[in-house]
Amino acid sequence: MSIDAQAVIDEALALVADVRGSHDLDRVVRAEVDDLLRSLHAIVDDSSSRLRASHALGWLYWLRYSASGRSDQPALERSTASFAVCFRHEDWREDGLPHLLLEELVEEIEPYVEEILDTEQTGVAxxxxxxxxxxxxxxxxxHMPTNGPGYVTWLPRLSRALLRRSAMTGSQRDMDEAVRHAERAVEVGSVYDIQMADILIQAGNARAARYRQGGTPDPGDRDRGVAHYEAVLGLRALPARDRIRARAAAATLxxxxxxxRAAELAGAAVGELPLLATRHFDLSEREGRIGEFAGLTRQAAALLLSAYGGRAGESALALLELGRCVNMGGEFSVRSDLGRLSAAHPGLAGRLNDLRDRLDQATVVGAKDETALRRQQDERGRDVAAxxxxxxxxxxxxxxxxFGLPPTMKALRAEAAHGPVVVLTSSSLRSDAIVLSARETTTVPLPDCAEGDLRARAREFRTCLRRILTVEQDSPEHQRLQGVLRDLLGWLWDCVAAPVLRLPVFRADDTTSRPPHVRWIACGAFSFLPIHAAGHYETGRFTHPASNGSTRDNVADRVISSYAPSIVALRHGRAQVGSRDAVAWKALRSLVVAVPDASDGASPLPQVGEExxxxxRQLPGVTLLTTVGAARENRPTKANVLAWLRSSAIAHFACHGYSDSSDPSRSGLVLEDHSTDPLTVSDVMSIAIDTxxxxxxxxxxxxxTGNETLEDEAIHLASAFQLAGFPRVVGTLWAIRDRTAAAVVGSFYDALGVSGEPDLSTSAHALHTAVLSIRDRHPERPDIWAPFIHIGI
Structure with missing residues (x-):
């Protein structure tokens, strides 16, 4: 530090010591403060004097603020900012700080600290x-008075920070200090404190962390941690989120x-997950609330199976139905029952629909318009109460x-009368397939499919698919990547599909030429993998099915596959079909949406026009919305599409699509007005189609769905169309090639028999046939034939 800088800072601090506590600065002192402020600003950027200069600046601006009768807000802001520079720096050792400034200073520091502590979830700090x-x-x-409200707020934060550092360094001292500060917060906190749930949960977390650390665990830490979590449940007027956090943490401990006991606690936590998806919140907010507890439902099912064995399969299945697809599950249940309600009580049905429509159409007001935002929140609250x-x-x-409640196990089991349902689930404890058939529920453990390995393979699969699109076809790198995909599909067969399909329920029925029809419900990381394409396709292992040498070591040669977000979704689709009068094929209305032009920089789709x-020519009662030579009312805009969808039995889209991994409800189809009014998942979910x-x-x-925190919510376009009213949907798991897509479309509608009087209930078989026609020609290229899947009944 230079002599001049040292002198200026010493002079400033000496002046502070002389007049500190006075609210009446005479003119001479005011002028001296102003001179010193100018000098300090000239040296504050000097790295060797920055800390002490900032400290002096903080005090001088505080004096100016105090002398103004605390009306000089710019002086207060500059004082706070200057002290914050010191406060943030690890080398600052000065204790001098205006007591009355602490609240303002803490407000400035708090977001910075929370940003670091929030990385507990991502591990990137x-x-x-x-x-x-x-x-x-x-x-x-x-600096905080121990009897002030801020003290009990910051003790748990200090505990969290120490736990974080202990996890990174292995410091026992940090671990013990984290426990000490967390326990101190519990000691000084009050059951009437709005933050008491957070305080108790952090105390439980600190005890749990020390119990799990290396060495011999102390049962006292475990018991004390559980006691803290259970104390949370005793608090009055506790939000569902806090009850779920406490029960889930106690179950793990x-x-x-x-x-x-762990299975009971986790099951109770799952039982409250639907409370996080109430219509008080819009879809994106609900996604965030559910995403906080990603994996909880699968963990609860695993705890149940570990505690009671395979006989708990039905109970685990009921948990998975309750705690997965939370955002859509309630909607499926309500919409399935609406037909009955409309017939029996039309007035009630009308009131229900009006309220649901109002809540779905509520717009989010910008935060700057606080009055409008408050008014909207009040209106939404009244509508929710109604x-x-x-x-x-x-x-x-x-x-x-x-009405609108989750179905009973008896109702879920009834769905298996239409073909077996296989629920694939994984957690850090175990992985299992729960097979629901008309006669029984069977649990198939998958010991060679550990959660970490499964997730790593799912990521590798997606990485290979993205890479394949960027390399030259038939190049050595292209062939290597295809080999990686085939190896992954072989592993998926050996470790997942084969153990399941060995069950007697999957034996082909001799009375029909068709293989059994299975519905896959893929939970967790399974949802990122093409279960229907699992098998061995390497040379020498795969033989064309027409030859006698076929080993049938793949799913597609054993069963017809469909997917579903949940069993409730299947029931919803079947209830819709069952509630309608039969309509002749030629009397149906169809919507074809074709967007062959490049949009927003996307590549053109030359096959779309011909498709x-x-x-x-093939579909009945067609309305064509296209960008090619169409009048305004027949252009593929969002408004036109939504209007025509409401009266269509068949809807076919040939265009670009995209998945938004950061917010799956914003995934969409690229229509003509995509840049100004995109058609998204949330738009499709908000409509109800009776036809x-x-x-x-x-x-x-x-x-x-590319979002791992929402992988159990199945939020994508295909499920949105299913919820909107289409019980059968054909979708894609990854990017498809224009020419291949057109070939599959042609084969699909041919297999469906659209030239005659087709049976739409055979749509899964039609897609199965169409995909096999390409697979059998190119078994070595799963990237081109495996993305096409059938969803629904």
Whole structure:
């Protein structure tokens, strides 16, 4: 530090010491403060004097603010900013700080600390950031009065920071200090404190972390941690989120010592997940609330199976139905029952639909318009209360006691009368296939399919698919990548599909030429993998099925595959079809949407025009929306598509599609007005179609969710069309090639028999036939034939 800088800082701090506490600065002192401020600003950027200069600046601006009768807001802001520079720096050792400034200073520091601590979920914080968080939290706690509300707020933050650092460094001292500060927060906190749930959960987390660390665990830490979690459940007016957090954490902590208690706690947590998806929140907010508990339902099912064995298969299945697809599950249940309600109580049905429509159409007001935002929130709250009252009134009527509620196990089992349902689930504890058939529920453990390995392979599969699109076809790299895909599909057969398909329920029926029809419900990382394409396709292992040498070591030669978000979704589709009067094929209405032009920089789709022309000739009652030579009312805009969808039995889209991994509800189809008014998943989910039979989404990624925190929610275009009213949907798991897509479309409709009087219930078999026709010609290229899947009944 230079002599001049040292002198200026010393002079500033000496002045502070002389006049500190005075609210009346005379003119001379005011002028001296102004001169010193100018001098300090000239040296504050000097790295050797920055900390002490910032400290002096903070005090001088504080004096100016105090002398103004605390009306000089710019001086307060500059004082806070200057002290914050010191406070954030690990080398700052000065204790001098205006007591009244602490609240403002903490407000400035808090977002910085929370940003570091929030990386507990992502693991991306570096050691230096965590060290700074420990220092900052420690300084704030040290400066806070122990009887003030801020003290009990910052003690858990300090505990979190210390736990984070201990996890990175293995420091036992940090671990012990984390426990000490967390316990101190519990000691000084009050059950009437709005933050008490967070305080108790952090105390439980600190005890749990110390219990799980290396060495001999202390059962006292485990028991004390569980006691903290259970204390949360005793708090009054506790939000569902806090109850779920406490029960889930307690279940994890006692999983080894008390597996049945752990299963009970986790099951109770799952039971409250639907409360996070109420219509108080829009779809994106609901996704965020559910995403916080990613994997909880699968973990609860695994705990149940570990505690009670395979006989708990039905109970585990019921949990998976309750705690997965939470956003869509309630909608499927309500919409399935609406037909009955409309016939029996049309007035109630009308009130219910009006309220649901109002809540779905509510617009989010920008945060800057606080008055409008508050008004909108009040209106939404009134509508939600009215919706709850209508639902209660409906459930008070005979035969409607379970309206909109999750189905019973008996109702779920009834779905298996139409073919076996296989639920694939994985967690850190175990992986299993739960097979629901008309006669029984069978649990098939998958010991060679560990969660970490499964997730790594799913990521490798997606990486290979993206890479294949960028390399020259038939190049050595292209062939290598194809080999990786085939190896992954072989592993998927050996470790997942083969153990399941060995069950007697999957034996071919001798009375029909068709293989059994299985519905796959893929949970967790399974949802990123093409189960229907699992098998060995390497040279010498795969033989064309027409030859006698076929080994049938693949799924497609054993069964016809469909997918479903949940069993509830299957019931919804079947209920829709069952509630309608039969309509002759030629009396149906079809919608064909064709967008062959490049849009927003996307490549053109030259096959789309020919594909659409053929469909116009084949399908009944066609309305064609296209960008080629069409009048305004027949252009493929969002408004036109949504209007025509409502009266269509068949909807076929030939265009670009995309999956938004950051917010799956914003995934969409690329129409003509995509840049100004995109057609998204949430748009499709918000409509109800009474006439839907089949939707074919010939576009990329229409059945894919790229968000791992929402992998159990099945939020993608295909499920949205299913919810909207199409019980059968054809979608894609990844990017498709224009020429291949057109070939599959042609084969699909031919196999469906559209030239005669087709049976739309055979759509899964039609797609199976169409895909096999390409697979049998190119078994070595799963990237071109495996993305096409059937969803629904």
């Amino acid at each position: 570096d050691g230096g950031s965590v060290d700074r968080a420990v220092v900052l939290c420690g300084r704030i706690v040290a 006692v999983a080894d010592s008390e597996p049945r 919706l709850d009252a209508v639902m209660a009134e409906i459930r008070s009527r005979p035969d409607f006691e379970s 659409a022309g053929e469909l116009v 839907g039979e089949l939707a074919y989404l010939s576009a990329c990624d229409t059945a894919f």
